[in-house]
Amino acid sequence: MDNNYFVDSDKLSEAALAKKHKLENDPSSRTDHMAYMEGMERIKSDVMDRVLSEMNGYDPSAYTYADVRAALAHDNCTVEDFKALLSPAAEPFLEKMAEKARLETQKHFGNTVYLFTPLYIANYCENYCVYCGFNCYNDIKRMKLSMEQIEHEMKVIADSGMEEILILTGESRAQSSVEYIGEACKLARKYFRMVGIEIYPVNTEEYRYLHECGVDYVTVFQETYNSDRYEQLHLLGHKRVFPYRFEAQERALMGGMRGIACSALLGLSDFRKDALASALHVYYLQRKYPHAEISLSCPRLRPIINNDEINPLDVHEKQLCQVLCAYRIFLPFCGITVSSRESESFRNGIVKIAATKISAGVSTGIGDHESKYTGKNSETAEGDEQFEINDSRSFSQMYKDMSGEGLQPVLNDYLYV
Numbered sequence: 001m002d003n004n005y006f007v008d009s010d011k012l013s014e015a016a017l018a019k020k021h022k023l024e025n026d027p028s029s030r031t032d033h034m035a036y037m038e039g040m041e042r043i044k045s046d047v048m049d050r051v052l053s054e055m056n057g058y059d060p061s062a063y064t065y066a067d068v069r070a071a072l073a074h075d076n077c078t079v080e081d082f083k084a085l086l087s088p089a090a091e092p093f094l095e096k097m098a099e100k101a102r103l104e105t106q107k108h109f110g111n112t113v114y115l116f117t118p119l120y121i122a123n124y125c126e127n128y129c130v131y132c133g134f135n136c137y138n139d140i141k142r143m144k145l146s147m148e149q150i151e152h153e154m155k156v157i158a159d160s161g162m163e164e165i166l167i168l169t170g171e172s173r174a175q176s177s178v179e180y181i182g183e184a185c186k187l188a189r190k191y192f193r194m195v196g197i198e199i200y201p202v203n204t205e206e207y208r209y210l211h212e213c214g215v216d217y218v219t220v221f222q223e224t225y226n227s228d229r230y231e232q233l234h235l236l237g238h239k240r241v242f243p244y245r246f247e248a249q250e251r252a253l254m255g256g257m258r259g260i261a262c263s264a265l266l267g268l269s270d271f272r273k274d275a276l277a278s279a280l281h282v283y284y285l286q287r288k289y290p291h292a293e294i295s296l297s298c299p300r301l302r303p304i305i306n307n308d309e310i311n312p313l314d315v316h317e318k319q320l321c322q323v324l325c326a327y328r329i330f331l332p333f334c335g336i337t338v339s340s341r342e343s344e345s346f347r348n349g350i351v352k353i354a355a356t357k358i359s360a361g362v363s364t365g366i367g368d369h370e371s372k373y374t375g376k377n378s379e380t381a382e383g384d385e386q387f388e389i390n391d392s393r394s395f396s397q398m399y400k401d402m403s404g405e406g407l408q409p410v411l412n413d414y415l416y417v
Contacts (some may be wrong), residue, residue, distance in 0.1 A: 018154065031240060033227070033242050034327045034416075040241065043250060044202070045247060045368065047246075048247065050284055051277050054277070055225055055273050058273055060272045063084045063255045071085050072097065082276070083168050085325070086276055088272075093322065100325070101328035107332070111407050113355070113407045115358065115411060116166055116196070117157055117359055118363075119157065121153075121167060121176070121184055122145065122169045122170055123142055123170045124144060124169075124170045124175035125172050126172045127238065127239040129233060130233055144175050145366060149367060154188060157191070160394070160396065161180075162396060163193045163194065163412040164411065165188055165195060166219065167195065167198070168198045168199065169181060171199070171238065173200065174200070183213070185197065185215050187321065189334055195215050196217045197219070201245050201247075202248075210395075211257050216262050216285065217259035219259070219261040219297065221297070222245060222281070225274050226270065249261075254275075259293030260293075262279065262282050262294070263297035263298065265300070266320065267314060271323070275323045276296055286334075294334060295337060296327055297336075297339065298323060321353075323352055325353065328353075336355045338357075338358055339359050339362075340358075340360075340389040340390060340391040341389060341390055343391060359403075360398035360399070361394050362389050
């Protein structure tokens with residue numbers, strides 16, 4: 001494994017260092033990443049097998065310029081066409097792909113762009129994912145907000161004009177129980193019209209409970225769809241179980257959620273194969289749950305605390321643009337989110353081509369929205385960030401910039417009656 005993924009461990013105890021070293025260097029010390037742990041729900045679904053079969057059989061180098069030209073000429077993009085558009089052979093056609101993607105976006109979404117903001121309420125984590133700033137072996141300042149602190153953060157965000165929020169936690173049931181998250185979601189309903197969550201995967205009935213607490217949609221990143229690479233990167237914790245994580249979106253839909261989002265973290269493995277698997281995950285779920293609102297995200301690796309060498313060195317902006325254009329051509333009705341991991345200039349451009357949703361006023365830390373939104377010193381202690389963002393524009397600045405780009409910022413398009 002690439003040692004650049006590993007964090008500075010000087011401050012860990014001797015026992016923790018020994019366990020960490022063994023996990024990193026002795027695969028036999030790790031649990032089976034394909035075996036469900038106690039309490040994990042199993043569902044009957046063929047979606048994972050279908051996605052992995054397509055991904056494992058995909059050879060990006062097998063596609064030619066002729067395949068790409070044919071894909072761009074078709075009115076309806078097939079799976080084979082999509083594979084061609086993700087291949088290296090499509091790179092010289094990026095301008096044509098962008099124009100086709102732009103037309104599809106305008107046809108189905110007009111000139112709108114949706115705005116939301118994330119709220120991290122805890123950064124405790126029980127997993128050892130070697131690329132994540134929250135991982136249990138990283139020496140960071142941990143924090144969990146009380147309900148009073150959560151409501152204060154939400155009020156600060158809502159006062160800025162934001163109407164959609166995404167609630168996030170580290171992956172720790174002990175510190176961030178389903179009930180704790182549910183109470184936070186009930187508070188969010190007082191201030192926001194749309195509530196999403198990005199938390200550890202849970203069972204169907206737990207998703208049903210969270211939906212009753214006010215959650216509209218669930219985002220889960222598979223990180224990488226390459227199960228072997230997944231095993232190398234997720235060394236400890238419930239997140240290590242590959243199939244349980246893969247099936248999280250489907251359990252959320254079974255639990256009554258209105259929408260879900262899928263994604264790989266581009267840069268962990270072969271980004272072309274991960275992009276194919278992400279889109280096919282959406283493709284098959286759309287056909288199985290046609291009533292659901294299903295979307296894609298496209299995050300790339302970002303630096304984390306105690307390790308500034310984590311970067312998506314193999315996924316440059318031009319390649320990310322290719323992936324996003326291919327997504328739009330293959331899945332014309334699908335929402336596509338581009339996060340603050342990307343630069344201001346990239347996000348300003350891609351929302352006019354393929355993306356339909358962007359975050360604004362972003363913090364990946366805990367309890368710091370008052371200081372960032374108002375400039376006042378917050379009375380709430382602050383916890384460390386999950387990763388470094390690249391676009392720190394406020395909600396008001398983002399709204400102004402999107403309007404200046406000729407786009408119509410949308411804060412909410414759904415009403416409960």
